[in-house]
Amino acid sequence: MVALDNLTVSYQQHAALHHISGRFEAGSLTAVVGPNGAGKSTLLKSIMGLTPIDAGSITVSVPRQRIAYLPQLAEIDRGFPIDVVDCVQLGFWGECAAWSSITSQMAQRTSEALREVGLEGFDRRAVGTLSSGQLQRVLFARLMVQDADLVLLDEPFNAIDARTTAALIALVHKWHAGRRTVVAVLHDDQQVRAHFPDTLLIARELVGWGPTASVLTQDAARRARAMAEAWDESAEYCQIDSKPVGRVLA
Amino acid sequence: MTVSGAFISDLVLGPFLEFAFMRRALVSTLALSLGAAPLGVFLTLRRMSLLGDALSHAVLPGVAIGFMVSGLSLVAMATGGVVAGMAVAALAGLVSRFTKLKEDASLAAIYLLALALGVTLISRHGTQLDLLHILFGSALGVDDQGLLLVAGVASLSILALAAGYRGLVLESFDPAFLAASGRRGWLWQQGFLMLVVINLVAGFQTLGTLMAVGLMMIPAVSARLWHDTLPAQLVNAAVQAMLASVTGLLLSYHLDTPSGPTIIGSAGVLYALSLLFAPAGWLSRWLPGRHKAA
Numbered sequence: 001m002v003a004l005d006n007l008t009v010s011y012q013q014h015a016a017l018h019h020i021s022g023r024f025e026a027g028s029l030t031a032v033v034g035p036n037g038a039g040k041s042t043l044l045k046s047i048m049g050l051t052p053i054d055a056g057s058i059t060v061s062v063p064r065q066r067i068a069y070l071p072q073l074a075e076i077d078r079g080f081p082i083d084v085v086d087c088v089q090l091g092f093w094g095e096c097a098a099w100s101s102i103t104s105q106m107a108q109r110t111s112e113a114l115r116e117v118g119l120e121g122f123d124r125r126a127v128g129t130l131s132s133g134q135l136q137r138v139l140f141a142r143l144m145v146q147d148a149d150l151v152l153l154d155e156p157f158n159a160i161d162a163r164t165t166a167a168l169i170a171l172v173h174k175w176h177a178g179r180r181t182v183v184a185v186l187h188d189d190q191q192v193r194a195h196f197p198d199t200l201l202i203a204r205e206l207v208g209w210g211p212t213a214s215v216l217t218q219d220a221a222r223r224a225r226a227m228a229e230a231w232d233e234s235a236e237y238c239q240i241d242s243k244p245v246g247r248v249l250a
Numbered sequence: 251m252t253v254s255g256a257f258i259s260d261l262v263l264g265p266f267l268e269f270a271f272m273r274r275a276l277v278s279t280l281a282l283s284l285g286a287a288p289l290g291v292f293l294t295l296r297r298m299s300l301l302g303d304a305l306s307h308a309v310l311p312g313v314a315i316g317f318m319v320s321g322l323s324l325v326a327m328a329t330g331g332v333v334a335g336m337a338v339a340a341l342a343g344l345v346s347r348f349t350k351l352k353e354d355a356s357l358a359a360i361y362l363l364a365l366a367l368g369v370t371l372i373s374r375h376g377t378q379l380d381l382l383h384i385l386f387g388s389a390l391g392v393d394d395q396g397l398l399l400v401a402g403v404a405s406l407s408i409l410a411l412a413a414g415y416r417g418l419v420l421e422s423f424d425p426a427f428l429a430a431s432g433r434r435g436w437l438w439q440q441g442f443l444m445l446v447v448i449n450l451v452a453g454f455q456t457l458g459t460l461m462a463v464g465l466m467m468i469p470a471v472s473a474r475l476w477h478d479t480l481p482a483q484l485v486n487a488a489v490q491a492m493l494a495s496v497t498g499l500l501l502s503y504h505l506d507t508p509s510g511p512t513i514i515g516s517a518g519v520l521y522a523l524s525l526l527f528a529p530a531g532w533l534s535r536w537l538p539g540r541h542k543a544a
Contacts, residue, residue, distance in 0.1 A: 048430050064432040071426045080295060080423045081480045090420050093431055098417045126478045 001026040001150055001181040002047055006056035008238075009039070009046050015238065016042045018205045019056065024183055026061070026149075029176040031196035031212070032185045035225050038203045040185040044069065044152045047183075060150070065094040068148035070139055072155050078128050084138055085110060085123045091142035106145070113141035118167055133164040140168055151175060153184040157191070169195055189216055203227035265503045274392045275499055278400045278456045279513060282465055283491030285404035286449045288411055288484040290470030292442065295480075296422045301357065302466050305443070306450045306459040308338035308361040310368025313454070318375045324395045328451050331459070335447030338364050343440055353439075387458030390509055396455040403452035407445055411484075418442060419480065457510040464514035465491050472521045475528035490520050 002024040009017040017039040024030055032040045045051040047058055048069050060067070068091075088110050089102055096102065102110075114120060117137040127135065136156065143151060153172075157165045173195070175182055186192055192199055192212060199212040203224035208215035265272045293299055312334025316326035338360050345356035392400075411418070420428050421438040428435035446466075453462025469490035473483045498513030505512075525531050 049432065050429060067430075069427075069430040071430075076424050076426075077295075077297075077422070081474075081478055081483060082419065082423055083479070086419075087423075090424065090427065093416075093420060093428070096416075098414065128478075 001028070001061055002183075003059040003061075004056070005059070007043075007046065007053065007058060008055040009042050009051060010054050013237075015054075015204055017046070017202070018238070020202065020206045021056075022200070022206065022209045024181060026181055027176075027179045028198050029172070029182045029196055030184070030198040030200055031192040032183060032200045032202065033187070033189065033192060033216070034202045034207070038224065040202065041072070041154050043202065044154050044183070044185060047152060062149045066149040067152065068143045068146040068150070069152045070143060070154060070156055072158070076135070076139075078130075078135065080127060082127050083124045084114070084119065084127065084130075087127055087138055088113060088141045088145060091145040094146065109145050109147075110141075113144040116144065116171065117141045133160050136160050136168065137164060140171055144171070148180070150181045151183070153182070155185050155187065157186070157188070165191075192216065261504065262500060265500060271390050271392075272499065272503065274397060275390055275456070275509060276496065278392045278397055279465070279495035279499065280492050281400045281404040282449070282453050282456060282462070283469070283495050284488050285407035286453065286462065286466040287469045287473075287487035287491035289407065289442075289446055289449055290466040290468075291473060291480070291483050291487050292418060292422060293446070293467065294470050294474060298354070299467060299471070301354070301443075302446060302450065302463040303460075304357055304361040305335050305339065305447055306463045307365040307368075309335040309447065309451055309454070309459055311364050311371055312337075312368075313451075313459070314368045314371035314375070318371065324393070324399065324455055328399055328454070331451040331454060332448055334364060334368075335451065336444055339443040339447060340440065343436060343443070347436060387453070387455055387461060387510055388508075392456055400452045400456060403448050407449055410441070410445055414438065414441065457513065461510035461514055464517060465494070468514065468517040468521050469494060472517075472524035472528070475524045475530040490524075491517065494520055 004020050004022055007017055007020045008015060020043075032043060034040055042051060046053055047060065048067065049064075089106065092102060092106055095106075111120075111123075114122065117140050119134065119137050119141065122130075122134070122138075127138065130138065140156075156168065160168070169191070172182055172184065184196070186196070193216060196212055198210065199215040200209045201207040201215050201220055201224055203226075205227055207224045207227070208217075208220050266276055290302065293302055309331035312330035312332070313327045314330070315334075316323070316328070316330030319330075320326040338357070342353060342357035342360050345351055345360070346353040349356070417428075417438045421435055421442075425435060428438070449466065450459055450462050453459070453465065456462070457465060470483075470487045472490055473487035476486050477483050494517035495513055497519075498516040499509060501507065501516065502509040502512035526533050528534075
């Protein structure tokens with residue numbers, strides 16, 4: 001689904017992701033973990049093509065319209081005068097773009113999605129009146145109507161109460177059962193062990209990638225912390241040879 | 251005729267019935283209100299309330315060059331203004347796309363340079379009076395060309411807003427989502443800024459570039475206090491702008507004050523009333539604390 005080949009991304013010449021290679025298999029459910037500043041969000045952004053790549057390449061086997069991406073909560077304007085249904089139906093942007101109208105089948109899919117996230121009857125509520133948990137449910141409903149093959153979630157359960165988290169994790173399991181590929185950046189190791197079959201542990205460099213039990217070991221966590229803390233102004237420029245830069249979509 | 255009937259015909263209808271320049275001023279400010287005020291609502295939603303002000307200064311060098319080339323010709327000055335405004339908006343967009351600077355920071359730098367250039371050009375080739383005319387306009391001196399310009403721009407703005415509504419809403423509400431969908435989100439932003447620029451230029455004969463921003467922003471800010479939904483806010487802003495235009499023109503006629511500032515002042519009164527009485531305003535917080543159980 002997504003193949004990383006020697007991927008390097010840097011901010012002001014400091015590597016945020018350093019020569020990472022590997023692949024997210026189609027239909028896999030992977031947690032991306034690592035200490036703060038490990039490059040987890042950067043990884044998702046570079047898969048979406050939202051940040052320039054310094055070296056290496058990313059190959060995604062589905063077109064952009066088949067990828068759904070949920071950035072961290074902070075990037076949305078909650079004071080915007082838009083209601084729940086309209087917000088969810090923005091998920092049809094890939095199909096409808098600026099002018100096509102919403103079909104009755106799409107309206108149907110909208111109400112189903114809202115029911116599944118437990119927001120029945122919230123249709124015309126303004127987004128600004130929702131709690132952050134409810135807003136996150138709305139955004140999950142939007143992900144559902146996007147009907148994507150690849151779903152990228154950046155810390156989707158931050159500042160969300162336990163009940164909502166459980167409901168949203170159940171949705172993630174459903175996507176997994178439906179053979180969608182899901183990649184989620186997470187902080188909670190317990191949650192990862194309980195729900196995510198695969199784990200990618202990064203600390204700017206690749207620490208481990210594979211079945212969760214074999215990746216999330218104490219030794220690996222220690223190594224990850226040590227690597228992430230090594231931001232060095234006087235560090236030498238990296239000399240590892242790399243292939244030409246590129247990001248390939250199907 | 252009753253007393254109130256005489257009052258209406260003398261004070262309210264009289265000036266417009268009697269004088270052609272008042273009718274022209276009325277038509278041009280009403281058209282401006284329809285086009286500019288809804289754009290203002292989008293500007294406030296995008297936290298770019300001060301951007302209109304920046305762009306209104308940015309058009310100055312273009313207007314000045316138009317003035318140098320062909321004197322006080324509306325076509326030349328308007329064309330120059332549009333070109334300059336769009337160039338500044340596009341440059342700022344490019345800078346923020348290819349460097350670390352955010353849009354507002356790059357715009358601040360570039361519009362101030364444009365303003366300096368404009369003032370230099372005008373002071374070398376014109377008089378103080380010309381500068382005042384460009385900055386503050388005169389609703390009572392609108393000619394046929396000016397009317398056509400305002401009407402054309404207002405029509406174009408409303409059509410463009412209708413056609414681009416969904417994209418603009420998405421780009422204002424959740425730009426990250428639009429960027430992730432890969433459909434050149436920045437094009438929406440640039441197109442929107444172009445609309446703002448042509449509206450400011452359209453307002454420049456009627457109100458002057460600076461006062462035109464007032465008709466764009468003040469009703470928009472007030473409108474946001476009244477409604478929770480965007481379509482209602484857009485309509486409310488246009489209505490408040492039109493109300494301010496009519497009231498302002500009449501007051502300026504009867505009190506012999508300059509028309510542009512009086513119109514903006516009327517919008518200011520509506521703003522003050524909105525601050526007090528609108529559902530999201532001050533007074534509703536002081537009413538007895540009744541609340542629903544759920």
